[in-house]
Amino acid sequence: MSVKHALLALLEQEPMYGYQLRAEFEQRTGTTWPLNVGQVYTTLSRLERDGLAQGGGEDTEGHVIYRITDAGRDEVATWFTTPVARTQPPRDELAIKLALAVTVPGVDVATVIQQQRSATMAALQDYTRLKRQATGTARAELAWSLVLDSLVFAAEAEVRWLDHCEARLRRAAAELDVQNSRLTDGTSSVKREFRRSTGETHADRTRR
Amino acid sequence: MSVKHALLALLEQEPMYGYQLRAEFEQRTGTTWPLNVGQVYTTLSRLERDGLAQGGGEDTEGHVIYRITDAGRDEVATWFTTPVARTQPPRDELAIKLALAVTVPGVDVATVIQQQRSATMAALQDYTRLKRQATGTARAELAWSLVLDSLVFAAEAEVRWLDHCEARLRRAAAELDVQNSRLTDGTSSVKREFRRSTGETHADRTRR
DNA sequence: AGCGACCACATACCGGGTATACATATCCCC
DNA sequence: GGGGATATGTATACCCGGTATGTGGTCGCT
The missing domain is CATH 1.10.10.10 (Winged helix-like DNA-binding domain superfamily/Winged helix DNA-binding domain)
Structure with a gap:
């Protein structure tokens, strides 16, 4: 829109x-x-x-x-x-990817995070290089400069989030190992447990 | 994708x-x-x-x-x-909105920024409320928690960016007023100036 | 004259996303 | 036990965003 x-x-x-x-x-x-x-x-x-x-x-x-x-x-x-609605944020490919990487067994999450951080930091370099060119004082130049800043802020937040994920995963590693054995011997039971625990129904979800 | x-x-x-x-x-x-x-x-x-x-x-x-x-x-x-490409980031509605608000005359940019900040901070409140519910240690709970964190980090970055925009707009206000009079008496000259200054052609843009 | 660029408009096509149709199964309750 | 609400499950129609492509015109260059 x-x-x-x-x-x-x-x-x-x-x-x-x-x-x-x-x-x-x-x-x-x-x-x-x-x-x-x-x-x-x-x-x-x-x-x-x-x-x-x-x-x-x-x-x-x-x-x-x-x-x-x-x-x-x-x-x-x-x-x-009217402010842009944050209730249904657009799908974040990176967040989805990490959520899947964490829950699907056999994925090297640490490597995924590291490679993404490198890529994002490289993008940050590009942005700061571009910023040096946007030094005009005209309205359009200012607007572009602000757009660039938004990219920078978003990329920095992404890097911080990746660091945060690394830390949380390290901290939860021990507990996860315990959880692991419980997960592998009965996937369907886990699924049932999920459905029972969320009071929400299918109709609830489709209705909104 | x-x-x-x-x-x-x-x-x-x-x-x-x-x-x-x-x-x-x-x-x-x-x-x-x-x-x-x-x-x-x-x-x-x-x-x-x-x-x-x-x-x-x-x-x-x-x-x-x-x-x-x-x-x-x-x-x-x-x-x-493969890390998610940051070369062509998805369109950011808020960034576009502010870029337009800054360049189109007659828009109260300060109000736009303030209202957006309120909305984003309200969203932040919702996220932190949700975080209190996501305390499980199962893999799926962890993944959801990380996704929530990503929303939090993004929203915080957005607030910081809005503050940053406010500051830059205040700082540039004086210069902009000068620039203003130059802009209003000849929009087409500005357009021509832009086209001349970017060496890039239409074909260049469509080709990529 | 012919080539290549740019300008300008228009349309075809595809993928993401929503709404809806349709068919069973289940459950509750009068 | 019949019936309405609810849940499960699959499939399709439709709109919109986005990209690629087609068509015609102008200008400049050699």
Whole structure:
């Protein structure tokens, strides 16, 4: 949903055509998330379908110009005033991977963690190198710089989390070994135990 | 791609049927990311199409059992040994939102930041409340606990980043005001300046 | 004239994700 | 014991995000 609202926000500033929207989006985010032109056009047609934008008029050079509607302006306003929901965070590939690595036997979790930390720290190096280039004071430069900072903060948190995981796994190693033998001789009993222990039903889960 | 590999990893442990795969996945992640059953079946059919898993046999109760293939085992192994790429990070809605809020005139950035911080800190409260419930020592409990920690670390980093943004915006306020007048009287010149300054071409961007 | 780049728009296609249909089985309760 | 709510289990339709590709036009270069 972020691309849809971002395009709307750009259209609120000024009517634009598709190609221009992509350029403006990438300028502001420093091409951190390159935006495929095709997605711009499909998104625009959906915006038009939903009555949030309206395209058709041509400018002096024959471009198909899209302009925001009143409903679209409302949508942008609520987007900016409503915080992004943290109740259903997007799937985190790394967290899923580690959760599986811990629970599936025969996976060398320590190595997984170490390799990931190396990769993330390498990414951090790239970010700090890029930061040296983003020293302008223009609004777009500032925005890009903030986006970069967000990547840095996220990567640093990831490294800290990996360290934390290592520590917890080391600490729990002894207990886990005990638990281990209980797990291996009866997988189905474990499963039943899980189902019984969570009062939650299938319908509860599908309903939300 | 994370769901696909997660299901494969579960199948490596033991042949399973669709419904069971969902239960196992949610047990390990503590229903942090509820998994729609439909996605399990579509993913399984894609896995079968790609030769990574193979289903058809029925168990004693008539369930459609899927089992991993050798190619699937290879896929899981490479998944666990290859770190998740940070070169093209997934789109961060909040970062995009702030980048737009900063560059589009007429948006109260300070309020956006404050409201987001409140929401994120509320989420943090929920996480710590949940953490008190996850005190078991079983493998699945440990995995869920680690997933929760990852959410906590990410949320904390987000709050820190928001503080950081506030500070930078305050510091740059004076310069921005100067820049402001230059921006408002010639948007197209800014655009041209951007295009000229980045040596990168459209083809470069689409090619990668 | 021909080649290659860039600009601009449009569409096909795929995978992730949700909602829903449909069929059994179980359980509770009047 | 019949019936409604609930749970299990599989399958499919649909939408959206995202990528790749097709088509046509302009400009500059050799």
